[in-house]
Amino acid sequence: MLKKDGVPSPEELEGVKPSQERLEEGPVVIVECMQEIPCDPCYYACPKEAFRPFGDINEKPEIDYEKCNGCSICIANCPGLAIFVLDYNYSEKEGLLKIPYELKPLPEKEEKVIVLNRAGEEIGKGRVVQVLNTKKQDRTAIISIAVPKEILMDARHIRLIRGSTDEG
Amino acid sequence: MRQTDLAIIGAGPAGLAAALEAATAGAKVILLERDEWLGGQLVKQTHQFFGSKKEFAGMRGIDIATHFSEQIEKNKDIEVFTGATALGYYEDGVLTAAYSGRMLKIKPKTMLVASGAMEKMIPFNNNDLPGVYGAGAVQTLMNVYGVAPGKRVLMVGAGNIGLIVSYQLMQAGIEVEAIIEGSSQVGGYWVHASKIRRMGVPILTNHTILKAIGEEKVEGALITEIDENWKPLEGTEREVSVDNICLAVGLSPLAELLWQAGCQMEFSPQLGGYVPVRDEDLETSQEGIYIAGDVAGIEEATSAILEGQLAGISAARKMGFAVEDKKIEQIKENLKSLRAGPVGEHIRQGLAQVER
Ligand SMILES: Cc1cc2nc3c(=O)[nH]c(=O)nc-3n(C[C@H](O)[C@H](O)[C@H](O)COP(=O)(O)OP(=O)(O)OC[C@H]3O[C@@H](n4cnc5c(N)ncnc54)[C@H](O)[C@@H]3O)c2cc1C
Ligand code: SF4
Ligand code: SF4
Numbered sequence: 001m002l003k004k005d006g007v008p009s010p011e012e013l014e015g016v017k018p019s020q021e022r023l024e025e026g027p028v029v030i031v032e033c034m035q036e037i038p039c040d041p042c043y044y045a046c047p048k049e050a051f052r053p054f055g056d057i058n059e060k061p062e063i064d065y066e067k068c069n070g071c072s073i074c075i076a077n078c079p080g081l082a083i084f085v086l087d088y089n090y091s092e093k094e095g096l097l098k099i100p101y102e103l104k105p106l107p108e109k110e111e112k113v114i115v116l117n118r119a120g121e122e123i124g125k126g127r128v129v130q131v132l133n134t135k136k137q138d139r140t141a142i143i144s145i146a147v148p149k150e151i152l153m154d155a156r157h158i159r160l161i162r163g164s165t166d167e168g
Numbered sequence: 169m170r171q172t173d174l175a176i177i178g179a180g181p182a183g184l185a186a187a188l189e190a191a192t193a194g195a196k197v198i199l200l201e202r203d204e205w206l207g208g209q210l211v212k213q214t215h216q217f218f219g220s221k222k223e224f225a226g227m228r229g230i231d232i233a234t235h236f237s238e239q240i241e242k243n244k245d246i247e248v249f250t251g252a253t254a255l256g257y258y259e260d261g262v263l264t265a266a267y268s269g270r271m272l273k274i275k276p277k278t279m280l281v282a283s284g285a286m287e288k289m290i291p292f293n294n295n296d297l298p299g300v301y302g303a304g305a306v307q308t309l310m311n312v313y314g315v316a317p318g319k320r321v322l323m324v325g326a327g328n329i330g331l332i333v334s335y336q337l338m339q340a341g342i343e344v345e346a347i348i349e350g351s352s353q354v355g356g357y358w359v360h361a362s363k364i365r366r367m368g369v370p371i372l373t374n375h376t377i378l379k380a381i382g383e384e385k386v387e388g389a390l391i392t393e394i395d396e397n398w399k400p401l402e403g404t405e406r407e408v409s410v411d412n413i414c415l416a417v418g419l420s421p422l423a424e425l426l427w428q429a430g431c432q433m434e435f436s437p438q439l440g441g442y443v444p445v446r447d448e449d450l451e452t453s454q455e456g457i458y459i460a461g462d463v464a465g466i467e468e469a470t471s472a473i474l475e476g477q478l479a480g481i482s483a484a485r486k487m488g489f490a491v492e493d494k495k496i497e498q499i500k501e502n503l504k505s506l507r508a509g510p511v512g513e514h515i516r517q518g519l520a521q522v523e524r
Contacts, residue, residue, distance in 0.1 A: 003353045006361030006371045035358045036509045038470070039218045041226035057220055058509025077226055079216035080359025103339060120368030138228070140216070157366040 027070025180208020182461025207233025299386025318412030
């Protein structure tokens with residue numbers, strides 16, 4: 001449970017998941033922000049207005065999945081690093097996961113990485129497909145990782161196989 | 169003796185925002201900061217800030233500090249003294265400060281205390297062993313001086329500061345053994361907890377530290393599970409091997425000058441300790457003495473900035489400078505909406521007790 005150990009329970013997650021139908025239609029955002037906190041940059045970041053306007057800055061973000069095209073701009077704008085983009089139909093066997101990443105060194109394109117779930121446990125391997133780190137992102141890189149479809153909904157972080165953060 | 173319209177003590181987000189607003193309204197400002205740099209807590213914050221997009225959320229603390237400092241330096245109505253520690257405020261309205269080996273004496277028409285907060289300690293065996301640090305010191309070592317404070321850290325406290333500093337440690341390549349928290353819930357924002365957790369750092373609620381282990385420096389810590397009354401549960405003690413124990417167990421307002429000035433103070437657990445009674449313009453019970461930021465109640469940077477603006481404008485208005493009432497109302501409105509949610513509840517309760 002989130003408030004107990006930082007890991008959302010299946011019930012907590014249910015409330016923020018786009019539907020399986022929507023997932024299969026193409027890239028879509030998942031916003032894992034499940035507590036009312038005074039925060040709103042996600043709303044201002046989205047060019048498609050997929051985030052509903054906040055009536056009060058403490059409201060939880062609400063997403064109109066029909067408006068979201070998975071462009072990923074919002075990922076680097078969330079100070080909670082709580083926004084991810086999923087492309088369920090990336091290939092026949094693989095889904096694509098986009099995560100915010102602020103560790104050094106950055107992974108490289110085509111690099112194999114260990115895939116971790118929300119509790120930091122290894123759940124498989126993935127392949128880095130893209131590393132975006134533009135000036136506009138202000139030091140929050142966006143890493144796209146191809147992972148087996150079965151673990152797409154659980155995969156939320158990566159660890160480099162070549163050794164973690166000690167070069168940075 | 170220097171004369172000025174407004175003397176501000178502390179150049180954190182509250183003091184900086186206040187200086188700019190007061191100077192914009194036409195007041196002459198003297199800004200005193202005991203550190204050699206401007207920005208207060210902001211300087212140590214390399215993470216993106218929460219809060220309202222309109223008040224810089226999404227920017228990193230350090231960049232917000234730079235943004236303010238640049239504007240302050242350009243402003244001819246603000247005289248800045250860094251390395252200047254305010255020492256006393258006397259009945260005749262004179263403020264003294266130690267500044268490069270001499271004593272500054274200032275007679276301001278109004279004064280704003282924006283001195284921030286200091287860290288709390290908790291009692292446990294050996295807590296004076298080298299290697300036991302406050303979270304603020306760990307951040308200063310890492311983010312201001314670029315020195316690694318250890319190889320493996322036990323973080324005590326799962327409030328926002330404990331969670332954020334843990335994240336910064338991981339970014340610096342330092343391992344975090346665990347974050348332990350005495351209460352049954354993570355006190356900080358859940359999104360912060362989740363981002364540490366998915367990096368593999370356990371968050372152990374209902375746990376506390378019994379002692380620091382080591383002869384000359386920290387070599388480990390003895391931790392235990394506890395019940396709701398903070399009583400250790402037998403058989404749950406265990407040793408963890410760490411070389412740094414980092415305490416992030418809360419802040420309390422740094423209010424000495426306000427006591428000295430004779431401001432009416434009240435104890436508010438929700439606001440972090442003794443805080444001055446104030447009116448809705450942030451004036452204390454002593455006429456012409458204002459407060460803003462953590463010294464008025466432990467909160468966060470967005471509210472410190474808004475309070476600073478409010479106190480700066482209010483002080484200017486008091487001295488007869490023309491200010492727009494609309495602007496004051498807007499700031500109050502923003503503060504109110506920031507505190508409207510469940511995480512602002514303790515602030516609302518605390519304020520209800522000390523606002524007159
Ligand atoms: C680890 C950590 C993470 C945080 N993360 C966030 C976040 O993500 N978002 C957010 O909104 N807030 C965050 N905060 C909180 C935020 O930094 C503070 O609430 C804010 O800085 C308070 O501003 P302030 O101006 O009141 O005090 P401070 O920033 O503490 O500034 C007070 C200044 O006064 C000076 N001073 C004190 N006494 C004297 C004296 N006698 N003479 C001269 N100068 C003096 C001090 O040196 C200091 O520079 C965080 C805080 C910490 C510690
Ligand atoms: S992925 Fe793009 S379209 Fe979708 S919510 Fe984020 S910013 Fe908006
Ligand atoms: S920016 Fe991130 S943390 Fe802030 S409200 Fe939006 S999703 Fe939540």
